[in-house]
Amino acid sequence: MEISNLRALYIDQINRLSNQKRFGLNQTFISSPSRAGLRRLRTENASTIPTYPSVIIGGGVAGLMAATYLGQAGVSPLVIEGMNPGGAIIQSEHVRNWPGFLDISGYELIERMHEQAASSGARFEGSKLVDIDLNSWPYVLTLENLATGKTYQIKAQSVGISMGTSSKFLGVPGEEQYWTRGVYNCALCDGPLYKDKNVAVVGGSNSAITEALYLSNIAKKVTILMRGQELRSLDEATKKELLSRPNVEIRPLTTVENVEGDGEKMTHVILQNGEKLELDALFLAIGSTPNTEIFKGKLNLDEKGYIITDEIMQTSAKGIFAFGDITQTPCKQAVCAAGQGAEASMYITDYLNSVEKPKQALLGASPEVIEITSLEQFEEIMRNSDTPVVVDFYATWCPPCRRIAPIYAELAKQYDGKIKFLKVNVDVSELAQKFEVRAMPTFLFFNENKEIVDRLIGANEAHLRNQLELLIA
Numbered sequence: 153m154e155i156s157n158l159r160a161l162y163i164d165q166i167n168r169l170s171n172q173k174r175f176g177l178n179q180t181f182i183s184s185p186s187r188a189g190l191r192r193l194r195t196e197n198a199s200t201i202p203t204y205p206s207v208i209i210g211g212g213v214a215g216l217m218a219a220t221y222l223g224q225a226g227v228s229p230l231v232i233e234g235m236n237p238g239g240a241i242i243q244s245e246h247v248r249n250w251p252g253f254l255d256i257s258g259y260e261l262i263e264r265m266h267e268q269a270a271s272s273g274a275r276f277e278g279s280k281l282v283d284i285d286l287n288s289w290p291y292v293l294t295l296e297n298l299a300t301g302k303t304y305q306i307k308a309q310s311v312g313i314s315m316g317t318s319s320k321f322l323g324v325p326g327e328e329q330y331w332t333r334g335v336y337n338c339a340l341c342d343g344p345l346y347k348d349k350n351v352a353v354v355g356g357s358n359s360a361i362t363e364a365l366y367l368s369n370i371a372k373k374v375t376i377l378m379r380g381q382e383l384r385s386l387d388e389a390t391k392k393e394l395l396s397r398p399n400v401e402i403r404p405l406t407t408v409e410n411v412e413g414d415g416e417k418m419t420h421v422i423l424q425n426g427e428k429l430e431l432d433a434l435f436l437a438i439g440s441t442p443n444t445e446i447f448k449g450k451l452n453l454d455e456k457g458y459i460i461t462d463e464i465m466q467t468s469a470k471g472i473f474a475f476g477d478i479t480q481t482p483c484k485q486a487v488c489a490a491g492q493g494a495e496a497s498m499y500i501t502d503y504l505n506s507v508e509k510p511k512q513a514l515l516g517a518s519p520e521v522i523e524i525t526s527l528e529q530f531e532e533i534m535r536n537s538d539t540p541v542v543v544d545f546y547a548t549w550c551p552p553c554r555r556i557a558p559i560y561a562e563l564a565k566q567y568d569g570k571i572k573f574l575k576v577n578v579d580v581s582e583l584a585q586k587f588e589v590r591a592m593p594t595f596l597f598f599n600e601n602k603e604i605v606d607r608l609i610g611a612n613e614a615h616l617r618n619q620l621e622l623l624i625a
């Protein structure tokens with residue numbers, strides 16, 4: 153069964169969470185270029201494609217946490233959310249192991265994390281990665297806008313891969329209909345809802361044993377439905393313990409043919425021999441697949457397809473980091489993925505500090521916003537400009553600046569051709585002094601005659617829009 157079918161069940165929630173759609177990904181990879189090689193490659197690739205210091209692929213907990221940390225470090229990452237903004241945790245109605253919450257829905261958790269990342273300066277794109285060229289640096293990512301289907305390219309100095317995994321499904325009738333309404337794939341997450349109930353685990357591997365053992369502490373009865381004859385375990389002690397539990401029944405050579413229910417909730421399954429097995433819940437433990445298909449032959453993957461990283465969470469390519477469930481981590485849990493995202497952000501920041509930043513790769517950079525680093529550059533742009541100009545004076549350490557940066561970039565797209573959008577980092581340019589900027593952010597508005605016609609202090613989107621309208625009125 154296509155995971156995308158199951159994801160469709162959440163699409164309304166997801167779209168409420170974020171107007172952006174998703175991203176896919178595609179690409180080619182490189183082995184670590186040397187520092188000198190990086191410089192050379194960068195020179196060779198100088199072009200009009202916008203360059204971002206940090207692009208995060210994946211909008212799950214790992215990606216959002218990394219984005220928050222990077223944003224707070226002043227990097228303003230671009231997050232490519234993919235097909236499932238929010239990631240796997242959105243599927244959990246009851247997250248009971250997130251710090252500080254006795255019980256929070258995955259959806260609400262993601263909503264909060266999304267807001268936190270955005271207010272830290274992260275920008276989001278509803279696109280999918282279609283290709284990544286790792287043979288040059290900054291790496292060229294080809295993205296597909298999920299709303300329009302159009303492809304476009306960006307460059308990334310660093311990439312954080314947090315694309316998670318896709319659960320395997322049985323592909324039988326009723327499975328999709330009763331998904332999260334009796335059918336689950338995470339006993340730890342949803343098992344506590346079935347105290348003293350009859351549940352079944354599908355699968356015969358180590359993970360099925362772990363899930364069944366956990367459920368046997370909660371449920372009245374746990375039936376293991378397995379295709380094979382024997383449980384396949386890497387851990388004999390756990391298997392022995394499971395087999396010793398009086399409320400566990402093993403059904404070898406058994407497959408589920410149908411999942412049925414009352415329309416609201418699953419009530420039973422039909423087995424291959426036509427038997428109707430009454431159940432309150434069915435837990436699938438038939439494995440999951442890391443979303444690494446496109447990295448095959450490009451990044452080092454283990455035999456199961458998980459990305460291999462080193463001690464600083466870097467993949468086999470320099471500047472490409474991976475974290476969360478897509479890696480070899482044994483802890484496939486939200487809090488672990490988030491922790492890894494946070495840690496990776498520090499290595500990404502270190503990496504960025506070690507390479508020269510292209511001019512555009514600064515806070516809230518976008519194709520339409522020009523980063524000004526010198527008075528000469530500013531004067532030249534003003535000389536050649538035949539439209540009004542707005543300048544955003546910001547600082548990387550200023551939270552309101554980070555908040556308004558993605559909005560400013562979005563406005564730059566909207567007013568493309570009518571108003572020129574510039575931005576000046578007050579820490580690196582003497583322009584702030586020249587224009588007596590004393591608070592951040594400050595926006596200066598220049599008319600077509602290059603005269604300052606207005607000055608706006610603060611990150612107020614409505615005021616900013618008003619001033620822009622006045623500028624072209």
Ligand SMILES: Cc1cc2nc3c(=O)[nH]c(=O)nc-3n(C[C@H](O)[C@H](O)[C@H](O)COP(=O)(O)OP(=O)(O)OC[C@H]3O[C@@H](n4cnc5c(N)ncnc54)[C@H](O)[C@@H]3O)c2cc1C
Pocket residue numbers: 174175176177178209210211212213214215232233234235236237238239240241242243244246247248249279280281314315316317319336337338340341342443475476477478483484485486487489
């Ligand atoms: C039903 C269920 C319930 C769970 N309940 C709990 C729980 O209660 N507590 C707990 O701690 N853990 C729980 N987990 C586990 C937890 O959800 C995961 O460990 C966690 O979500 C992993 O986070 P991640 O960011 O690494 O990956 P994911 O959350 O899987 O996020 C992956 C992201 O990558 C994006 N993506 C994928 N492919 C592409 C692509 N090609 N291009 C761009 N983007 C892409 C997706 O759109 C998504 O945004 C549950 C899992 C499931 C399935």
